[in-house]
Amino acid sequence: MSTKFTISFSNTPGPIKPFFYIDIYGKKIRTIHAPTYMICAGKIGLNIAVTTFCNSFTLTASSDDNVFDENEELCQLIEGYLRAEIKRNNV
Numbered sequence: 161m162s163t164k165f166t167i168s169f170s171n172t173p174g175p176i177k178p179f180f181y182i183d184i185y186g187k188k189i190r191t192i193h194a195p196t197y198m199i200c201a202g203k204i205g206l207n208i209a210v211t212t213f214c215n216s217f218t219l220t221a222s223s224d225d226n227v228f229d230e231n232e233e234l235c236q237l238i239e240g241y242l243r244a245e246i247k248r249n250n251v
Contacts, residue, residue: 167206174213208238 179191205227209220219238221231228234 167208170207170209172209172211174211176214178214208234 181189181191183189206223207221209222211218219235221234223229223231
């Protein structure tokens with residue numbers, strides 16, 4: 161159980177290159193995303209987790225409904241801001 165605090169942020173760097181697996185039929189399978197790691201909500205009001213993977217990333221938000229209940233909207237705002245910054249910086 162975590163100590164009491166309102167917000168947390170976690171950035172987990174993932175691999176630079178994708179993983180490849182061989183299935184039971186001998187077919188090569190490439191991973192398309194990294195698993196999303198989230199801190200379990202103990203007494204956390206809001207948690208934002210980002211996992212980078214190759215040239216992409218995943219963004220998740222989890223929260224206590226009594227503290228914050230608009231996780232999807234928050235992720236959309238963050239994504240919109242990041243897309244605007246990427247465009248502004250010609251990345």
